[in-house]
Amino acid sequence: xxxxxxxxxxxxxxxxxxxxxxxxxxxxxxxxxxxxxxxxxxxxxxxxxxxxxxxxxxxxxxxxxxxxxxxxxxxxxxxxxxxxxxxxxxxxxxxxxxxxxxxxxxxxxxxxxxxxxxxxxxxxxxxxxxxxxxxxxxxxxxxxxxxxxxxxxxxxxxxxxxxxxxxxxxxxxxxxxxxxxxxxxxxxxxxxxxxxxxxxxxxxxxxxxxxxxxxxxxxxxxxxxxxxxxxxxxxxxxxxxxxxxxxxxxxxxxxxxxxxxxxxxxxxxxxxxxxxxxxxxxxxxxxxxxxxxxxxxxxxxxxxxxxxxxxxxxxxxxxxxxxxxxxxxxxxxxxxxxxxxxxxxxxxxxxxxxxxxxxxxxxxxxxx
Numbered sequence: 001x002x003x004x005x006x007x008x009x010x011x012x013x014x015x016x017x018x019x020x021x022x023x024x025x026x027x028x029x030x031x032x033x034x035x036x037x038x039x040x041x042x043x044x045x046x047x048x049x050x051x052x053x054x055x056x057x058x059x060x061x062x063x064x065x066x067x068x069x070x071x072x073x074x075x076x077x078x079x080x081x082x083x084x085x086x087x088x089x090x091x092x093x094x095x096x097x098x099x100x101x102x103x104x105x106x107x108x109x110x111x112x113x114x115x116x117x118x119x120x121x122x123x124x125x126x127x128x129x130x131x132x133x134x135x136x137x138x139x140x141x142x143x144x145x146x147x148x149x150x151x152x153x154x155x156x157x158x159x160x161x162x163x164x165x166x167x168x169x170x171x172x173x174x175x176x177x178x179x180x181x182x183x184x185x186x187x188x189x190x191x192x193x194x195x196x197x198x199x200x201x202x203x204x205x206x207x208x209x210x211x212x213x214x215x216x217x218x219x220x221x222x223x224x225x226x227x228x229x230x231x232x233x234x235x236x237x238x239x240x241x242x243x244x245x246x247x248x249x250x251x252x253x254x255x256x257x258x259x260x261x262x263x264x265x266x267x268x269x270x271x272x273x274x275x276x277x278x279x280x281x282x283x284x285x286x287x288x289x290x291x292x293x294x295x296x297x298x299x300x301x302x303x304x305x306x307x308x309x310x311x312x313x314x315x316x317x318x319x320x321x322x323x324x325x326x327x328x329x330x331x332x333x334x335x336x337x338x339x340x341x342x343x344x345x346x347x348x349x350x351x352x353x354x355x356x357x358x359x360x361x362x363x364x365x366x367x368x
Contacts, residue, residue, distance in 0.1 A: 273300030
């Protein structure tokens with residue numbers, strides 16, 4: 001079935017029935033459920049619970065809206081491996097509207113969106129990537145409809161909203177100073193429906209599919225942190241799980257990208273790595289099927305899963321240096337650990353205050 005051409009009979013079919021239809025047996029199904037359990041950091045015995053839940057669950061309708069974005073989030077989604085994009089679209093959900101992936105175009109595409117909203121009213125998941133401009137309506141439109149108006153219409157019948165990518169979650173690069181389009185996040189506008197933020201520029205693909213899988217299995221959204229991010233993926237900093245962390249604790253840092261320290265895999269803190277203040281699963285889930293992540297490839301974290309990372313200083317500007325010489329062997333472990341915690345708390349508090357201030361300002365503008 002082509003995306004955008006809805007078949008209501010298939011939408012009502014259970015996930016287990018869809019898997020059987022595609023020739024997936026019980027053994028493969030349980031293996032799949034075990035991989036989902038591992039991805040969501042659940043104990044091994046949870047695989048049976050997942051299998052039972054998915055066996056009875058109906059494939060939910062998903063409507064995906066793309067606003068002020070670069071299509072990077074969709075590109076990331078297509079590289080998901082657990083579940084794969086094919087398994088996600090054809091077996092687990094009914095992706096009824098997506099600008100980039102759907103076969104329909106023009107009037108047929110909009111008819112598919114309207115039909116999905118009507119037939120699955122109150123039950124569909126609304127996924128949004130890209131920020132929403134509050135300036136001139138012509139800054140970003142779909143089929144002649146301003147992003148803000150389409151979001152308002154689509155939210156009415158949604159069971160929940162998933163803001164994919166830093167643009168949808170926090171405003172993203174379109175909201176960077178001086179924010180010429182008046183870009184805001186999805187959460188700035190949607191107040192009467194649950195909103196899950198999955199930031200990242202782009203987000204890790206299995207984090208996106210993992211949140212949807214959680215909804216399918218448990219019938220609810222995962223536990224969220226103060227910024228609306230699922231704790232199972234954003235519960236720890238990249239620094240906490242980074243394989244270079246021991247070098248940080250020892251005070252061993254690369255001074256340039258081609259020095260001896262860089263070749264030995266030393267910490268990239270002095271080269272601007274934002275891992276100590278960035279909450280994401282990059283160091284554990286990784287990218288490209290678990291092959292690598294930026295720090296493993298030799299580049300520091302740019303902090304793209306945090307609010308306003310684009311306005312928090314240059315990519316290669318180090319975080320505020322802790323007091324004391326961290327290269328000293330005697331101070332290495334103690335200063336490294338203490339400074340890392342202090343910096344993380346300081347910057348996290350500052351960013352949360354910035355987000356709160358930003359949201360208050362935008363809500364005030366909307367009331368006007």
